[in-house]
Amino acid sequence: MDWRLKVGRQAILTRLPFGRLLRVTKRRLFxxxxxxxxxxxxxxxxxxxxxxxxxxxxxxxxATVLEIGTGWFPTIPILQCLQGAGHVYMSDLNAHLDDVSFAATLDFLRRVDPADQRLREIRSRKDLPLTYLAPFDVNDLADGAIDLVTSRTVLEHIPPDVLVQLLKSLRPKLSARGRMVHLVDHSDHLEHADKSISKINFLTWPERKHAWINRLTREGENRLRHHEYPPLFALAGYRLLLEQDKIHEPTRQLAKSLPLQWRFAAMTPEQLATMSSLYVLAP
Structure with missing residues (x-):
């Protein structure tokens, strides 16, 4: 799908009256x-x-776990429960998860591991130590109650100042052994649906255009690169225990010739072409 059509579609769907009710009804029927x-x-x-x-x-x-940005399919929280987590809090700003998408996730995991008897015994969220917090409010968590915070492809959707504030607000919620593990996808997410554009196409946009598209889709990206996250973690009061990154070689070559915006033009091709990052943090 052309990325422009995808933006237009998301802009319409996010503004439809009773949009969530329509989506829930569609899921239950089909x-x-x-x-x-x-x-x-x-x-x-x-x-x-x-x-x-x-x-x-x-x-x-x-461990008592908090997942930031669970979305529709709680794959990681279910696995965390099966791997021994004491309790897992799933969270979203807006409710996405429901019984239909939970059941679809279970079906997928059962196909991946049909021999796992535990998966066959799960019928609903009530069968696992799961709590869904949506809309998420950090004040719903007790101080010192969380041993582990995880997120997968979520931080790239949070503006830098909001991210720092979120991390600061979570610090008192962590226990003495508290850790955070975040996996970040730095690619232009519109490229996932439209392979005619590059993985860093959005780095060629002026800030005004990028902000406008973010407002249209209501799920835009902050365009931060791998090396720009650790200073934000430090500002929020965290130590970086481990970081991993993965460079996409075709993008590294392409970055040398793209008409990048000035902020990104000052970065190295390696910095621009780092497509995924993993960070482990501690207060």
Whole structure:
């Protein structure tokens, strides 16, 4: 789909009266099939995140977990419960998860691991130590109650000043062994649907155009690159225990010839072409 059409479609859908009610009704009548490739990527990402957590001395067993930005399909929270988490708080600014999308996630996980008896025994969210907080308010959490905060492809949607404030507000909620594990996707998300544009197409837009498209879609990106996150973490009061990054070589080559905006033109091709990052933090 042409990225312009996708922007227009999102602009209309997010402004329809009773839009959420229409989506919920459609799901109940016709079901909701997730993108299996996306959920497969989620499994790989969580495996990477869990390995990084373990490498820095963090544990999932017995932990009270907060996932920032659960979305429609709670793949990672379900896995966290099965891997021994004591309780998992899922969260969104607006409610996305419902019984239909939860069941679709379970169906996907059962197909991935049909031998897992525990998955077959789950019928609803009530069968797992899960709580869904939407709209999320950090004040709903008790101080010192959270052992682990995780997010996957969420931080790139949060403006820098809002991100710093969110991280600051979460600090007192972390326990003495508290950790954060965040996986960030730095690519232009419109490229996911329109392969005719580059993974850093949005870095060629003037700030005004980027802000306008963000307002239209209501889920825009902050365009921060991998090296720009650690200073924000430090500003919010966190130590960076581990960071990993992945450079996309075709984008590294392309970055040398694109008409980038001045802020990005001053960066190296490697900085521009880092498409994914993983960070482990502690207060």
């Amino acid at each position: 079901g909701y099939r997730p993108d299996p490739d996306n959920l497969s990527d989620t499994l790989k990402n969580w495996s990477q995140m869990r390995a990084a957590l373990s490498h820095t001395g963090g544990v999932i067993e017995g």
